[in-house]
Amino acid sequence: VEAGDYCAAILLKFSLALSDFYFLNPQVDSTCSNLWANTSYCVKPVGNIETYSGYTTATEATTFTRPVTTTDFVPSSIQTATLQPTASGTISDCYVYENAFDANSKIEYLSAADSCSSWAHFANVTVEQLLEWNPSLSANNCVLQAGKSYCVQKWRTPRKAFRYEILPTLELSALRVH
Template sequence: MGYKAALILGLLPQLLSAAIVCDMSAAASKGDTCESFVKAWGTTVEEFEALNPGVSCPSLTEGRKYCVIGTVTGGPDPTSTTTTTLKTTTKATTTTSSSKYEPTQPGVPANCDKFHLVASGDQCDTIEAKYGITDAQFKAWNPDVDEGCTNLWLNYYVCVHVPEATTTPSVPDPTPTPPAPQPQMPGVVSNCKKFHKVKAGDNCYSIDTAAGITLDQFRSWNTQIDAGCTNLWVNYYVCIGV
């Protein structure tokens, strides 16, 4: 015990002179130890202790947040700088240090300048469509997202833009076609675009003349109208244009 206290006192000036910039922290779960915690984050106990001065390994406090990605600079020699960087995966990836967008999914590039907070129901294609980016761009900026997009983390930020990246404007939803007027005469063609409501006194000739169409056209668009045009129904719609 006396030796440990002496060791801590001996290291105190070095710890006080060191500068720690924590980019990401995570809470310890019940039963976590320093060894099990750093194994999950792909680092070492030594790096973990450097980012969390005062931690009492091997035990961790359940629910307490510990720094898992960050940088330690400084030391007893003012002319030298020591940097320790922890990674969340075995890939050579980095993460943004912007506190405004935390936590981020592992692998987000340091130069990311636009983020999206993953919400329930989000998929890669819906995120990509929202920001006008391609699947290749999204996967390049979020390399830890798998090919099938099955590992998006809810309430974590993903990258949706980096400087000088080319994006395409999202395509607006097409304007829905208004429903055809009703009621219609039987036999009106399904692709009819223009209608006329039959009124008292109408006949095929008057309708065709007003619409600028021929009788053959009129009867081809209203297939149940007889050759003598004797069965027009008042207050029903007929087709006068496709």
């Protein structure tokens, strides 16, 4: 190596892969920054480098064929709760009725879960709309009563558009040998 030489130039000059240069010259660091001027380095193996002890080579990929499934999958039905009787005065032309939570359910903070504000949030409507569709509910203490069902959506609510952005996540950088 002469003053001013660098790994990339040596690799090009001798048609040598960087990994082979490192294998043949283990004293060279991983950034190739410790080359010494007026020093000889191995740039050509004696014989086939793949036969050298400790040299790793790429192996061919092994392909496995998955056996064909012979059983037919039949999903089980999903059990839904039976709709409770509607609360007094609840409108009859409602798109979605829901049962109030059962007092025996294991829901923590049951009174908060059965509040009109919780149900309005869940159904994507306002508390005022719930009160209009379910006159038995009180504006002062708006809580759904266990054992009753209520109108929580008078009409089908279109889903909100999902907003997303595609951000570049791939950095392209050139391999630099120092």
